Amino acid sequence: xxxxxxxxxxxxxxxxxxxxxxxxxxxxxxxxxxxxxxxxxxxxxxxxxxxxxxxxxxxxxxxxxxxxxxxxxxxxxxxxxxxxxxxxxxxxxxxxxxxxxxxxxxxxxxxxxxxxxxxxxxxxxxxxxxxxxxxxxxxxxxxxxxxxxxxxxxxxxxxxxxxxxxxxxxxxxxxxxxxxxxxxxxxxxxxxxxxxxxxxxxxxxxxxxxxxxxxxxxxxxxxxxxxxxxxxxxxxxxxxxxxxxxxxxxxxxxxxxxxxxxxxxxxxxxxxxxxxxxxxxxxxxxxxxxxxxxxxxxxxxxxxxxxxxxxxxxxxxxxxxxxxxxxxxxxxxxxxxxxxxxxxxxxxxxxxxxxxxxxxxxxxxxxxxxxxxxxxxxxxxxxxxxxxxxxxxxxxxxxxxxxxxxxxxxxxxxxxxxxxxxxxxxxxxxxxxxxxxxxxxxxxx
Amino acid sequence: xxxxxxxxxxxxxxxxxxxxxxxxxxxxxxxxxxxxxxxxxxxxxxxxxxxxxxxxxxxxxxxxxxxxxxxxxxxxxxxxxxxxxxxxxxxxxxxxxxxxxxxxxxxxxxxxxxxxxxxxxxxxxxxxxxxxxxxxxxxxxxxxxxxxxxxxxxxxxxxxxxxxxxxxxxxxxxxxxxxxxxxxxxxxxxxxxxxxxxxxxxxxxxxxxxxxxxxxxxxxxxxxxxxxxxxxxxxxxxxxxxxxxxxxxxxxxxxxxxxxxxxxxxxxxxxxxxxxxxxxxxxxxxxxxxxxxxxxxxxxxxxxxxxxxxxxxxxxxxxxxxxxxxxxxxxxxxxxxxxxxxxxxxxxxxxxxxxxxxxxxxxxxxxxxxxxxxxxxxxxxxxxxxxxxxxxxxxxxxxxxxxxxxxxxxxxxxxxxxxxxxxxxxxxxxxxxxxxxxxxxxxxx
Numbered sequence: 001x002x003x004x005x006x007x008x009x010x011x012x013x014x015x016x017x018x019x020x021x022x023x024x025x026x027x028x029x030x031x032x033x034x035x036x037x038x039x040x041x042x043x044x045x046x047x048x049x050x051x052x053x054x055x056x057x058x059x060x061x062x063x064x065x066x067x068x069x070x071x072x073x074x075x076x077x078x079x080x081x082x083x084x085x086x087x088x089x090x091x092x093x094x095x096x097x098x099x100x101x102x103x104x105x106x107x108x109x110x111x112x113x114x115x116x117x118x119x120x121x122x123x124x125x126x127x128x129x130x131x132x133x134x135x136x137x138x139x140x141x142x143x144x145x146x147x148x149x150x151x152x153x154x155x156x157x158x159x160x161x162x163x164x165x166x167x168x169x170x171x172x173x174x175x176x177x178x179x180x181x182x183x184x185x186x187x188x189x190x191x192x193x194x195x196x197x198x199x200x201x202x203x204x205x206x207x208x209x210x211x212x213x214x215x216x217x218x219x220x221x222x223x224x225x226x227x228x229x230x231x232x233x234x235x236x237x238x239x240x241x242x243x244x245x246x247x248x249x250x251x252x253x254x255x256x257x258x259x260x261x262x263x264x265x266x267x268x269x270x271x272x273x274x275x276x277x278x279x280x281x282x283x284x285x286x287x288x289x290x291x292x293x294x295x296x297x298x299x300x301x302x303x304x305x306x307x308x309x310x311x312x313x314x315x316x317x318x319x320x321x322x323x324x325x326x327x328x329x330x331x332x333x334x335x336x337x338x339x340x341x342x343x344x345x346x347x348x349x350x351x352x353x354x355x356x357x358x359x360x361x362x363x364x365x366x367x368x369x370x371x372x373x374x375x376x377x378x379x380x381x382x383x384x385x386x387x388x389x390x391x392x393x394x395x396x397x398x399x400x401x402x403x404x405x406x407x408x409x410x411x412x413x414x415x416x417x418x419x420x421x422x423x424x425x426x427x428x429x430x431x432x433x434x435x436x437x438x439x440x441x442x443x444x445x
Numbered sequence: 446x447x448x449x450x451x452x453x454x455x456x457x458x459x460x461x462x463x464x465x466x467x468x469x470x471x472x473x474x475x476x477x478x479x480x481x482x483x484x485x486x487x488x489x490x491x492x493x494x495x496x497x498x499x500x501x502x503x504x505x506x507x508x509x510x511x512x513x514x515x516x517x518x519x520x521x522x523x524x525x526x527x528x529x530x531x532x533x534x535x536x537x538x539x540x541x542x543x544x545x546x547x548x549x550x551x552x553x554x555x556x557x558x559x560x561x562x563x564x565x566x567x568x569x570x571x572x573x574x575x576x577x578x579x580x581x582x583x584x585x586x587x588x589x590x591x592x593x594x595x596x597x598x599x600x601x602x603x604x605x606x607x608x609x610x611x612x613x614x615x616x617x618x619x620x621x622x623x624x625x626x627x628x629x630x631x632x633x634x635x636x637x638x639x640x641x642x643x644x645x646x647x648x649x650x651x652x653x654x655x656x657x658x659x660x661x662x663x664x665x666x667x668x669x670x671x672x673x674x675x676x677x678x679x680x681x682x683x684x685x686x687x688x689x690x691x692x693x694x695x696x697x698x699x700x701x702x703x704x705x706x707x708x709x710x711x712x713x714x715x716x717x718x719x720x721x722x723x724x725x726x727x728x729x730x731x732x733x734x735x736x737x738x739x740x741x742x743x744x745x746x747x748x749x750x751x752x753x754x755x756x757x758x759x760x761x762x763x764x765x766x767x768x769x770x771x772x773x774x775x776x777x778x779x780x781x782x783x784x785x786x787x788x789x790x791x792x793x794x795x796x797x798x799x800x801x802x803x804x805x806x807x808x809x810x811x812x813x814x815x816x817x818x819x820x821x822x823x824x825x826x827x828x829x830x831x832x833x834x835x836x837x838x839x840x841x842x843x844x845x846x847x848x849x850x851x852x853x854x855x856x857x858x859x860x861x862x863x864x865x866x867x868x869x870x871x872x873x874x875x876x877x878x879x880x881x882x883x884x885x886x887x888x889x890x
Binding site: 134 | 525834861
């Protein structure tokens with residue numbers, strides 16, 4: 001290992017960004033960094049559910065990766081997709097060409113998993129990207145628009161039924177926001193339907209929602225959700241999702257909108273490493289977060305399985321941030337030929353928000369819920385948003401929503417930009433009329 | 446005509462919104478309104494170019510139509526596409542069913558026209574909808590991303606060449622914003638390319654840009670654009686646009702990004718009325734803005750050709766607003782069996798902005814340009830934005846951009862929401878790597 005290194009980072013999420021930041025802050029002139037991502041923006045995923053439910057705009061929670069590192073000549077940001085890794089010759093293959101590395105950090109994250117039912121994705125999108133968030137927003141708002149002028153009672157009921165699969169934080173936050181939206185935001189918008197008659201059903205396979213939280217907080221969260229009109233089905237497995245129905249336990253629900261928040265699998269780039277993966281496709285890493293037998297390669301964040309005294313580190317932003325900083329430190333140790341450090345996870349706690357003004361928060365033995373937890377939740381999320389501009393814009397919109405029950409981003413955008421000129425009514429016809437919001441394919445071509 | 450009326454308005458733009466507002470304000474209980482639009486939002490089109498150039502987010506300039514009229518039981522907002530009008534039996538046909546009317550107001554607006562070259566649309570999108578704006582944003586930002594890692598000098602030059610067809614306000618504002626973006630915003634973002642080497646070419650068929658302005662202001666605007674590095678080609682006709690080139694006059698330019706701002710045609714719904722249309726497909730209306738022989742049907746805004754002492758009323762927001770209010774007044778006159786009034790256009794002037802801190806403004810004999818004009822421009826546009834929230838958000842982002850040369854909404858979003866999970870690199874491969882930004886179809890599967 002020379003005194004200089006070219007560090008190639010794949011992924012501009014919480015993990016990758018923090019590897020680069022720490023390296024640049026402490027690495028001086030011995031560091032050269034290439035950060036590769038398929039997207040041009042860092043996405044603040046913890047708030048993505050608010051884009052899906054029309055509370056925030058995409059740009060409020062997305063920052064161009066270039067802008068984060070602007071002006072530093074030691075780092076190159078590259079828009080490309082990593083496709084393979086040649087560990088022997090230390091080359092990362094991307095669709096934009098090969099990139100040789102001295103150190104490689106894989107921080108590619110995870111996507112939602114359908115446990116062998118990938119065919120459900122069109123019907124039940126997950127929530128990992130801005131496009132998925134605006135698609136969910138389109139489906140939800142379109143369902144209300146269609147219900148407004150639907151004469152058939154059964155069909156109206158189907159349109160106003162929203163099923164969310166998965167009772168983890170994402171599912172709970174989506175359900176809370178949908179309850180909020182239908183109970184307060186949309187009530188005065190519609191004439192023929194009473195949006196509060198909306199059914200929001202949260203389906204969880206386990207005995208309680210928010211299983212990673214203390215039971216008392218799970219129950220507090222459940223009660224808060226029920227106050228917002230959300231129906232909870234625990235210990236219920238989803239066995240089938242078809243064009244109109246969701247089969248959950250013994251129930252068969254007619255639902256126009258189904259959202260998937262039931263588990264993730266790691267980026268498949270890990271499969272190219274020829275090492276052991278866990279059931280979720282995560283790479284099992286050494287205590288210093290490197291690959292067994294390949295100390296120059298690190299895997300972090302949702303793509304890595306890190307076990308501390310037998311318990312895996314949770315797949316949340318603070319863990320990815322800590323791992324990113326730790327990897328950067330170990331790379332700097334390498335440059336000084338000093339020994340690496342073992343990763344230790346500092347648990348700052350976990351939180352989830354429910355609707356407009358309540359949340360659950362747990363840190364060590366501390367348990368909080370209600371408005372106080374919600375204020376702390378909001379403060380911390382604004383604090384961690386990258387960029388003063390984003391913080392200010394999000395803060396203003398939250399204040400606005402809090403007092404006005406408003407959700408400013410209630411606009412329906414369509415997948416295809418070509419369809420929206422005023423060409424002939426014929427050519428713009430059905431596409432503009434909400435078709436089955438459950439199947440956007442019908443709105444294509 | 447009874448003392449009550451059901452007014453059906455097609456189009457939620459400046460014209461349609463103001464018909465409804467005025468009717469509801471002064472019509473009391475004798476008024477029932479149905480407002481029909483293909484989209485669920487009112488779009489503040491004068492600022493759409495800022496979404497296309499990453500200055501603002503879609504939701505900043507779009508307001509849900511329902512939200513504008515929330516709480517008033519006399520109006521129904523309906524998401525549907527009007528497909529035909531049966532003047533004899535007074536029924537509007539939509540893809541969501543038939544809607545009978547007592548008064549009908551068509552305010553469907555206009556779309557960009559390619560003068561018989563509709564095949565150019567994919568290569569040279571116009572700017573009328575949010576989807577078109579985000580598509581243009583994607584192409585522009587993707588072109589810079591690709592140029593950053595393009596080794597071939599010629600190809601890099603092609604990627605950094607932006608051709609804008611049409612020297613009216615939209616073309617000038619797009620060109621100014623692109624010059625701004627490449628000269629200031631992106632300069633520190635990129636390493637391998639010098640964004641200020643970007644070529645922005647504004648092609649105008651006539652002898653000068655902004656032909657509706659006084660010659661002196663056209664020249665002031667031209668000089669301001671040249672300061673931002675924009676090349677002006679006046680008296681130049683675009684004869685051909687192919688995959689790589691734009692044929693303009695004797696020149697053949699290689700350009701990855703081509704934008705169309707060269708004229709509009711009215712909504713084709715006018716063709717269903719069996720009345721005389723002008724070359725731009727606009728309906729020639731009577732002095733009271735109604736259809737000849739059909740006093741119960743009005744056509745306003747970009748869809749109407751209104752001539753006052755031989756000169757057509759310009760297709761700008763203030764004209765549409767005035768026409769909307771006037772139509773509402775005449776409908777109320779009908780209810781009182783009092784005679785209708787002839788429409789008079791009050792010319793409050795015209796403006797166009799160039800880049801970050803200059804604009805041209807003309808009102809009667811008044812001519813303004815530079816910072817003062819720009820401040821007035823900004824003030825008036827914020828004033829006319831619907832909703833305090835939008836005003837505040839836009840104001841903050843403009844202040845931010847002004848002092849930081851920042852453009853916050855610099856995110857690339859893709860047309861298809863399905864492509865962006867972290868599935869397999871194989872499946873996400875080329876799609877994420879910017880393909881030819883000039884042809885988004887290549888990015889579809």
